[in-house]
Amino acid sequence: MGLPEKIKQIEEEMKKTQIHKHTEHHIGLLKAKLARLRAELEASTSKGGGPAFEIRKGGDATVVLIGLPSVGKSTILNRLTNAKSKVAAYAFTTLTVVPGILRYNGADIQILDLPGIISGASSGKGRGRRVLSVARNADLAMLILDVFQPGQLDLLKHELNEMGIRVNQKPPDVVITRSNKGGLAVTSSVKLTKLSLATVKGIADAYGVSNGSILIREDINDDQLIDILTGNRRYVPALVVLNKVDLVNEQYLAAVKKQVGTSFVPVSAEKGLNMDVLADRLWETLNFIRIYLKRPDGEADFEKPLILPAGSSLRDVCKKIHPRFVEGAKYAFVTGSSVKFEGQRVSLDHVPADKDVVTIMR
Numbered sequence: 001m002g003l004p005e006k007i008k009q010i011e012e013e014m015k016k017t018q019i020h021k022h023t024e025h026h027i028g029l030l031k032a033k034l035a036r037l038r039a040e041l042e043a044s045t046s047k048g049g050g051p052a053f054e055i056r057k058g059g060d061a062t063v064v065l066i067g068l069p070s071v072g073k074s075t076i077l078n079r080l081t082n083a084k085s086k087v088a089a090y091a092f093t094t095l096t097v098v099p100g101i102l103r104y105n106g107a108d109i110q111i112l113d114l115p116g117i118i119s120g121a122s123s124g125k126g127r128g129r130r131v132l133s134v135a136r137n138a139d140l141a142m143l144i145l146d147v148f149q150p151g152q153l154d155l156l157k158h159e160l161n162e163m164g165i166r167v168n169q170k171p172p173d174v175v176i177t178r179s180n181k182g183g184l185a186v187t188s189s190v191k192l193t194k195l196s197l198a199t200v201k202g203i204a205d206a207y208g209v210s211n212g213s214i215l216i217r218e219d220i221n222d223d224q225l226i227d228i229l230t231g232n233r234r235y236v237p238a239l240v241v242l243n244k245v246d247l248v249n250e251q252y253l254a255a256v257k258k259q260v261g262t263s264f265v266p267v268s269a270e271k272g273l274n275m276d277v278l279a280d281r282l283w284e285t286l287n288f289i290r291i292y293l294k295r296p297d298g299e300a301d302f303e304k305p306l307i308l309p310a311g312s313s314l315r316d317v318c319k320k321i322h323p324r325f326v327e328g329a330k331y332a333f334v335t336g337s338s339v340k341f342e343g344q345r346v347s348l349d350h351v352p353a354d355k356d357v358v359t360i361m362r
């Protein structure tokens with residue numbers, strides 16, 4: 001039996017198995033087997049439908065526009081950036097990656113317009129894998145919905161999920177240490193409600209991890225454990241955008257809100273409605289900070305801040321200035337909300353806040 005047949009067989013078995021307390025273990029093991037076979041299949045075939053899109057990364061962050069055909073991705077790109085991506089009333093107008101730059105809060109945010117994806121994209125339909133794989137390396141995915149088809153959010157998430165891209169999730173807090181002998185020790189520091197230790201062992205075994213230790217530090221489910229064992233998952237923040245709201249009234253919008261269930265930004269890219277809010281939410285979701293550098297003997301540069309992910313240390317700031325700048329750096333003076341008083345002396349481990357003024361001393 002070939003890989004596709006084996007996969008089909010397990011999928012059939014899963015469909016037949018009702019999910020309840022007594023079948024949890026069994027289902028967990030089936031999921032693990034399935035994930036492993038799929039990874040094998042992936043490695044042995046390239047069902048991408050052509051070479052990967054060529055993208056030159058630019059700017060401080062990369063944002064991708066993911067959505068079905070004709071939802072208005074290109075119109076959004078053109079509104080937010082200087083790009084001129086082709087817009088038309090038929091599906092699959094955009095056939096390749098079209099980049100644009102949004103300058104916001106001193107940051108250059110690269111936005112990539114992409115061809116629309118359809119159901120089955122992750123298994124190769126409409127060259128969907130090429131499109132979706134661009135999202136793997138993005139700092140943020142904008143999931144674009146048409147106001148008349150808000151239910152497509154599930155489809156987008158499903159296709160991304162199938163490509164190993166987890167949106168708005170954190171990597172599970174699990175530490176796996178592999179070794180050659182001695183069996184497998186599974187411990188958890190929290191109460192597990194979705195998974196028994198026996199199932200953890202079974203799933204790990206399906207992945208060839210039968211020696212070493214697994215330490216679980218949050219209440220994960222079987223899918224999350226499989227993600228960790230598979231190892232090549234990407235965790236990408238997402239922002240949901242509902243486009244073409246110029247075509248509906250308030251009442252309709254309220255009903256959509258209930259249906260979608262998560263928060264989204266309503267816009268009309270064509271009419272330019274709410275696009276400033278969209279840019280603002282984009283910035284918020286990226287979760288970046290601006291650092292104004294000041295030379296020991298000069299003024300702070302408020303025109304061109306350094307842009308870094310929130311939580312970065314001053315050591316990261318040095319590396320961003322230049323990979324080797326950190327070698328000679330010793331300590332820093334900081335003014336701003338991360339310190340108690342102006343020009344406070346701090347170590348390079350210090351974590352600055354948005355808009356801090358920083359002087360690195362060498």
Ligand SMILES: Nc1nc2c(ncn2[C@@H]2O[C@H](COP(=O)(O)OP(=O)(O)OP(=O)(O)O)[C@@H](O)[C@H]2O)c(=O)[nH]1
Nearest residue numbers: 069070071072073074075088092093094116269270
């Ligand atoms: N009424 C209205 N129409 C819009 C809006 N945004 C885009 N459109 C129209 O929707 C159609 C599709 O827009 P595109 O921007 O080409 O859509 P796309 O998602 O890039 O489509 P593909 O490249 O084919 O995937 C065009 O006719 C646009 O004029 C909007 O906010 N309101």
Ligand SMILES: [Mg+2]
Nearest residue numbers: 073074093094
């Ligand atoms: Mg387009």
